[in-house]
Amino acid sequence: MLGEGEAIIVYRLPWTWKCSKLLMKSIHAGLNAVAAILAIIALVAVFDNHNVNGIPNMYSLHSWVGLTAVICYLLQLLSGFVVLLLPWAPLSLRAFLMPIHVYSGLVxxxxxxxxxxxxxxxxxxxxxxxxxxxxxxxxxxxxxxSLGLLILVFGALIFWIVTRPQWKRPKEPNSTLLQPNGGTAEGTRGSMAANSGYNMDKSDSELNNEIAARKRNFALDEAGQRSTM
Structure with a gap:
């Protein structure tokens, strides 16, 4: 539990913001991997203890919830390693998995x-x-x-740090920007170019309208001079 909690907040600690995102990803994955290994060892020890002492396995709510948590934790670790840590996953898949990864981690x-x-x-x-x-x-x-109360306080602190915007890691200037619709920084630049083209077209039309207005005013002045002659 301690390893998982530390892995959750490793991005949120201000003194880690100067480190590269790849380094923090590696530390995050490493802490989760250590926690997963310890959880597997604990499961094996529990089953061995039950079998030696003749205690039935998997009969209590504690065992059901615990085994479910371990299985989901391993799936979370595997999907995060394959999609979010390794570089060959497409950006659209990363953008789709990231909110699910964060939510399921907290759950x-x-x-x-x-x-x-x-x-x-x-x-x-x-x-x-x-x-x-x-x-x-x-x-x-x-x-x-007393131990249970301390565990609750620890969990509440982890949830507090994760949900506070001021603890969120700042975006790196050279990092790839993921848009809500799955686009990338190239898409952003494309939209900026389209907007600039629209603004150019708009300025050209305004200039043409100004030239046409000046021509109309010149024609009216010339007609007025002819009428007075």
Whole structure:
């Protein structure tokens, strides 16, 4: 969870804005890869522990949500690596996947927090000699409840940093601009050229209208002089 949270905000830290975007992408992917490896190791350890002690697998809501989060996290990591990190993906595909990647990353992070909270509570209840003593505020229960509050605060801070515009990484001047319709900087330059051509046509028409008005005024003046002669 900590690795995923750090990977989410790695673009948002002001002291990283001077680093290149490619470097930050690599760090982002590396942190997520380490978190994914640790999650797989944890899953293997849990299944081995259940099999050795004769505990059924995949029966609780904690296990269902946790396995779903791990699978979605691996798919998120794979799609981000293939489409957003490697250079051969088309820009239109990157522009389409980027908002989905950001949204699904936050959803997976929130799901991981929920999984952790359910897991520590489940482990506490099963670990107590008398589960009913949970209501008597044993030291283990106070510790787990305090840990759960700290996890919630950590998650809230991550969501706060991600959703604040002032924490958003500034665009690099030499980076390729992606337009909402999937266009690129070339399309922007093309539209600017079209607008400049339109402005030129507009100025030419105004100049022609001015010349025609001057000709009409000259003809009226000449007619007036003839009438007075």
């Amino acid at each position: 997976i992070f929130g799901t991981v927090i929920a999984t952790v909270l359910m897991g520590v509570t489940e482990k506490l209840i099963f670990g107590l000699r008398a589960p009913a003593s949970y209501s008597t505020f044993p030291p283990e229960g106070v510790f787990v409840n």
